[in-house]
Amino acid sequence: MAIELEETPALVVIDLQVGILGFPTAHPIADVIDKSAALAEAFRAKGLPVVLVNVAGGAPGRTERSKASGQTGPRVIPAEAMAIVPELNQQPSDITVTKTTLGAFLSTDLDAKLKAVGATQIVLTGVSTTSGVESTARSAYELGYHVGFVIDAMTDAIEPHEASIAHQFPKLGELGTADEVLAAVAAR
Numbered sequence: 001m002a003i004e005l006e007e008t009p010a011l012v013v014i015d016l017q018v019g020i021l022g023f024p025t026a027h028p029i030a031d032v033i034d035k036s037a038a039l040a041e042a043f044r045a046k047g048l049p050v051v052l053v054n055v056a057g058g059a060p061g062r063t064e065r066s067k068a069s070g071q072t073g074p075r076v077i078p079a080e081a082m083a084i085v086p087e088l089n090q091q092p093s094d095i096t097v098t099k100t101t102l103g104a105f106l107s108t109d110l111d112a113k114l115k116a117v118g119a120t121q122i123v124l125t126g127v128s129t130t131s132g133v134e135s136t137a138r139s140a141y142e143l144g145y146h147v148g149f150v151i152d153a154m155t156d157a158i159e160p161h162e163a164s165i166a167h168q169f170p171k172l173g174e175l176g177t178a179d180e181v182l183a184a185v186a187a188r
Helices: 029-045 064-069 110-116 129-143 158-172 178-186
Strands: 009-014 050-055 095-099 121-127 146-155 174-176
Touching: 009 029, 009 129, 009 146, 029 050, 029 121, 029 146, 029 178, 050 110, 050 129, 095 110, 121 129, 129 146, 129 158, 146 158, 146 178, 158 174
Parallel strands: 009 050, 009 121, 050 095, 121 146, 146 174
Antiparallel strands: none
């Protein structure tokens, strides 16, 4: 298990924003934030792209979950809940995208922004493993990006998190830990 870094990998941090971090998860959210922040700092120090993704709402399709909650249209997240967590130390050089779908590609210009900086690989962290992270990975893989999953810098409910790591992610990319990726970035 290891993520082989391309010449221009981009760290893509999914949905580490103020308004969606209060759910019970496989890994403590503070650890996910700390590891994502360390990776962002390491990528920036080497001049590698850092992408911070937040979510402003949801796609308009009807789901069992939306029906059960009485939701009648697309989910909308209040502006104050969309703020990127301060621990990520957002910088002017960071690429930022705001999505309204599960993944970060379909409702944004992320693909164009990554191509503009020459990125051929994304290294993913964030929440949730089975929604934002996995949806972003699927699109990236289908667009031709190499995908790396930092499995200890993402989280979700325990069973779905473990199922994605064991069964889905190996079909879409390479798996590694934050320490492994930090060491690979430092060795550049």
